[in-house]
Amino acid sequence: MTITVAGEKKEVKEGLTLPELILLENVETPEYVTVSVNEEFVASDKVADTVLQEGDNVEFLYFMGGGCHGVDR
Amino acid sequence: MALTDEQMERYSRHIILKEVGAKGQKKLLEAKVLIIGAGGLGAPAAMYLAAAGVGTIGIADADEVDLSNLQRQIIHGTPDIGKAKVKSAAETIAQMNPDVKVNTYRTFVSSENIRELIREYDFILDGTDNFPAKFLINDACVMEKKPFSHAGIIRFKGQLMTYVPGQGPCYRCVFKNPPPKDAVPTCKQAGVIGAMGGVIGSLQAMEAIKYIIGKGELLTGVLLTYNALTMEFHKIKLPKDTHNCAVCGEHPTITELIDYEQAECDRK
Numbered sequence: 001m002t003i004t005v006a007g008e009k010k011e012v013k014e015g016l017t018l019p020e021l022i023l024l025e026n027v028e029t030p031e032y033v034t035v036s037v038n039e040e041f042v043a044s045d046k047v048a049d050t051v052l053q054e055g056d057n058v059e060f061l062y063f064m065g066g067g068c069h070g071v072d073r
Numbered sequence: 074m075a076l077t078d079e080q081m082e083r084y085s086r087h088i089i090l091k092e093v094g095a096k097g098q099k100k101l102l103e104a105k106v107l108i109i110g111a112g113g114l115g116a117p118a119a120m121y122l123a124a125a126g127v128g129t130i131g132i133a134d135a136d137e138v139d140l141s142n143l144q145r146q147i148i149h150g151t152p153d154i155g156k157a158k159v160k161s162a163a164e165t166i167a168q169m170n171p172d173v174k175v176n177t178y179r180t181f182v183s184s185e186n187i188r189e190l191i192r193e194y195d196f197i198l199d200g201t202d203n204f205p206a207k208f209l210i211n212d213a214c215v216m217e218k219k220p221f222s223h224a225g226i227i228r229f230k231g232q233l234m235t236y237v238p239g240q241g242p243c244y245r246c247v248f249k250n251p252p253p254k255d256a257v258p259t260c261k262q263a264g265v266i267g268a269m270g271g272v273i274g275s276l277q278a279m280e281a282i283k284y285i286i287g288k289g290e291l292l293t294g295v296l297l298t299y300n301a302l303t304m305e306f307h308k309i310k311l312p313k314d315t316h317n318c319a320v321c322g323e324h325p326t327i328t329e330l331i332d333y334e335q336a337e338c339d340r341k
Contacts, residue, residue, distance in 0.1 A: 007307050032252045039310050041247075059309045061247055061296060063257045064225025064232050065202045066113060066265060066273075 001054040018042065018050035018058075027060055034061040074099065080172065084126055097286035098126060102172060104285040107131035107194040109182055109210060111158040113260070113270030114224050114277060115200030116148035121278040123166040123173045127285070130166065131194060133178040134158040145267035182206060184330035187213040196281045197221035200274065202260055204251035205333035211236070211244035212330055215321045220284055222277040222292075226265050227258065229301040231273035234292050234311070235280045241294035242311045243321040251333050272299060 001014055005025060012021070018037075022030045035042045036059045042050055052058070076084070076095055080102075087093045087101075104127050108115045111134040122130055138146070138153045138161050146158075153161040159177035166175050180186060182201075187209060191197050197219050199210045207223065214221040214236060223244050224233035236243045276297070283289045296309040320327045 006309075029252075029257055032256055034247055034249070036309070036312060039312050040314070041312050061309060062232075063204065063248060063252050064227055064230065065204060065207070065257070065259050066224070066226030066231070066270075 001052075003052055003055065004057045006059060012052070016052045018047050018052065021052065021058065022047075022060075025060070028062065032063055035059070036061065074102070076102075080126070083170075083172075087125070092288040093286055097288070100285050100287075101126045101282065102128040104196070105129040105131070105194045106196045106198060106281050106285075107133065107191055108198045108200055109133045109206070110200035110202065111146070111148060111162045112136075112142065112200055112202065113145040113226060113265065113267070114274040115198065116146040116162070117271045117274035118198050118200060118278040118281075119162055119166065120148055120169065121275055122281060123170050123175075125278070125282055126170060126172050127281070128172065129174045129176065129194075131176040131178065131190075132159050132162050133180060133182055133190060134162075135179055135181045145265065145270045147271070182209060184209065184332045187330065188217055191217055191219050194219065196284050198277050198281060199223045200277070204257070207244060208248075208251050208333060209330060212320050212327060215243050215245075216328075216330070222280045224273045224277050226269045226273050227260055227263055229266055229269065230299065231269050231301075232296055232298040233273055233276055233280070234296045235284075237284070237291060237293050240291075241313070242315045243318060245320045245327075246315050246318040246322075247296065247311060249319075254334060266301060269299075269301060272301070 002009055002011055027033050038057050084098045087098050088095050106122055106127050108119050111132050136158050138149045138156050138158055140154055148165045149161045157179050159179050163175040163177050166173055191213055197214055199207060201207055218238045220237040222235050280291055294311050298307045315321055316323045
């Protein structure tokens with residue numbers, strides 16, 4: 001089946017699960033990535049059970065710091 | 074207030090744009106933008122906003138200029154090493170454009186001071202490098218109903234989004250809670266290409282300018298990501314449904330600001 005990952009069309013096996021895709025895509029710090037499928041967030045406790053469907057549009061949203069210190073530590 | 078002859082000339086490339094005109098330029102001159110963090114993102118953002126004639130620019134930062142900052146924080150120069158970043162930034166802006174009034178706050182933002190700090194500004198720019206600050210800025214802007222630009226940079230990547238009250242998700246809608254200390258690498262640990270601050274910080278300045286003049290589409294409901302190695306920009310449409318958000322949702326559970334802990338190794 002064909003799905004879209006980060007804007008790119010990909011051919012993947014039928015019944016691919018979200019954790020399998022996370023592995024395939026080499027997602028950095030997978031436990032802290034936010035995932036959206038078809039512009040809906042996947043709750044972190046639902047990631048394991050999510051099976052992808054033909055035509056799904058998956059996005060990975062990463063934490064990104066950068067810039068300059070703002071708070072005291 | 075009419076534009077002076079000197080201002081007509083200084084801002085002529087703005088004024089000739091139909092989206093700006095003399096009217097838009099006056100809006101810029103009357104606008105107040107607060108930049109939190111005068112570093113990789115805040116430096117280029119402050120410079121473009123100053124050059125654009127944003128009349129009041131606030132800069133909050135408690136740090137001093139360090140030699141390792143100069144690879145990307147272009148508002149500071151070699152003679153500024155050891156100087157307070159807010160002072161160095163204010164000096165650069167004073168040289169660039171006498172129309173700009175700079176308010177400096179040599180302080181770290183905290184739950185104690187941030188709401189008062191942002192209150193008098195029209196638009197806030199998050200130029201901080203760490204998640205406690207990013208969540209604090211988000212929550213304070215939601216509570217004070219202030220629009221702000223969030224951005225992050227690391228290695229060869231950057232991203233940004235814009236929050237406008239009532240017009241889409243906030244930072245917490247997307248990222249929920251800060252990651253644990255040291256779970257996600259920082260620029261200090263992982264590195265960042267200096268020009269990345271220029272790209273993403275300039276885009277933050279662009280968002281502030283568009284908000285002030287009221288033209289174009291903002292990055293509300295969108296996370297724009299940039300990968301310098303593949304030279305690709307990608308717009309991620311964010312979920313529209315924000316009613317469950319802990320801070321901007323219908324029944325917020327976060328009603329007071331939180332000072333999260335930050336990784337010790339990022340102290341410098």
